[in-house]
Amino acid sequence: MNKTTSIIIPTYNEHDNITALVQRLAEALTGYNYEIVFVDDNSNDGTAELAESLKDEHPISVIVRKDKRGLASAVVDGLSHTSGGIVAVMDADLQHPPEVVPDLIKAIEEGADIAVASRYIEGGGCQGWSLTRKLISRGAIFLAHLLLPATRQVNDPMSGFFMFKKDVVTNARLNPAGFKILLEILMIGKFRNVTEVPFTFVTREKGESKLNARQQVDYLKHIYSLMRRTGELVRFIKFALVGGSGIVVNYGLYWILTRFAGFTPLGNTVTGGIISGNLAIAISIETSIVTNFLLNNYFTFADRNIRGIKALLGRLFNFNLICLIGGLIQIGVANLLTITLGFYDLIAIPIAIIVATMWNYLLNNFWTWRQ
Ligand SMILES: Nc1nc2c(ncn2[C@@H]2O[C@H](COP(=O)(O)OP(=O)(O)O)[C@@H](O)[C@H]2O)c(=O)[nH]1
Ligand SMILES: [Mg+2]
Structure with a gap:
């Protein structure tokens, strides 16, 4: 007063x-x-x-x-x-x-x-x-x-x-x-x-x-x-760079697995082919989730970084949950494009990755690394 x-x-x-x-x-x-x-x-x-x-x-x-x-x-x-x-x-x-x-x-x-x-x-x-x-x-x-x-x-x-x-x-x-x-x-x-x-x-x-x-x-x-x-602009650029690296890992690993490691390219309907192709996508997605998480945690959001393995694992779990939906979106879009619409898999996969990435950005910004 x-x-x-x-x-x-x-x-x-x-x-x-x-x-x-x-x-x-x-x-x-x-x-x-x-x-x-x-x-x-x-x-x-x-x-x-x-x-x-x-x-x-x-x-x-x-x-x-x-x-x-x-x-x-x-x-x-x-x-x-x-x-x-x-x-x-x-x-x-x-x-x-x-x-x-x-x-x-x-x-x-x-x-x-x-x-x-x-x-x-x-x-x-x-x-x-x-x-x-x-x-x-x-x-x-x-x-x-x-x-x-x-x-x-x-x-x-x-x-x-x-x-x-x-x-x-x-x-x-x-x-x-x-x-x-x-x-x-x-x-x-x-x-x-x-x-x-x-x-x-x-x-x-x-x-x-x-x-x-x-x-x-x-x-x-x-x-x-x-x-x-x-500094938010720098963060945004870092996030985009990490996202880019994730796309390279995701796509690159799918390519290696299906071209050199015996997995069946998606869209190929030989017996067990769809399962094998989807497994290749799933492994690629999860690997890129982990590399993205580590890079974001120690690079993009270093200032909001948390100590302790338990908290870190908790956050990785959150990140995985969000990306799980992103991953399902990616798998859904990839299957739709290849099997239903007949796209070549190496074209369908990047399109599916882009859709999933947009989803991931929104949710992580608002949830995993929320303030
Ligand atoms: N000093 C100053 N006041 C301004 C200026 N432009 C608007 N205002 C004042 O800012 C307030 C809000 O402006 P207004 O035109 O009503 O914006 P609106 O409510 O978003 O339509 C009012 O009190 C205006 O008189 C300006 O250029 N200089
Ligand atoms: Mg007014």
Whole structure:
């Protein structure tokens, strides 16, 4: 309660929302110590002037930047003007209901380092969104979860409404070109506990959205930049290399077994031929599973490596379980292609391997080496 919460609010042409915003914040935060830091990118509708005029009655400061530089950089600039130990970020257009701010403060008081107002947990939602917009939002989150592991602990890492202890970012070099500032904080901030509190992202009543197609492209660039800066890009490349080596082992061993070691090539229907061919595939698959596991454990995921033979075997077991399904997929596709569709086996096998590899990547990233 005694700690001051600094609420950073980036604005661009939000004249018609400011008064209601400040009033609703004042009501919601009666009894709390708080300050509002508006970071305005030189709006031409009088937003900054209006905010200035509310200073007498409310704890407000207004920063005006003359050349418009975007949303995330507004937050980064706002940070250096905050006096509180706790910082909140929210939109000015009332799509982030001010009444949720006390819930965020409560989460921080209860021990969270970062509290995210979330649309995608029980009790949260989006008002009036079309199916397309929902799908884009979900797709963007899926991509973040897939490529930026530290975001997986949050269901809504794209939220623009959140609160954090200032220590979290004290030593972090936040990239102001980044579009979604919460992604930056989750990826390069220092924290232990993240909590989500539900909220409904309501429709905008006044003013216009500044979201445009360019920002969707910028989002992809931002993910790429975060992958590069946090080492996830290198991990992705390593994983691909190990996967490639597994394919060589898998395919190469099948070739050796069927061409030089007496196993029958798949598709050949001599007596016992199908069993022999499938056995060759099974041996090749299992060998590549083990080589892939060892390489991933000591190379791709060396930083998440675990000690002790028991834990290692447990993880190998998990890995095998996942790959078992991948292996069955491979065997199924290989049999379908060769026996049913008459493909040459040395063409069918690599196709089957590719399908199985895609499955394996998704599941291992989300399970065996999950964070
Ligand atoms: N300072 C600053 N604020 C911005 C900029 N673009 C958008 N905003 C503010 O960021 C918040 C969210 O923007 P909005 O256009 O509503 O995005 P949407 O809710 O995703 O459609 C609002 O408070 C805007 O006024 C910008 O370039 N600079
Ligand atoms: Mg908005």
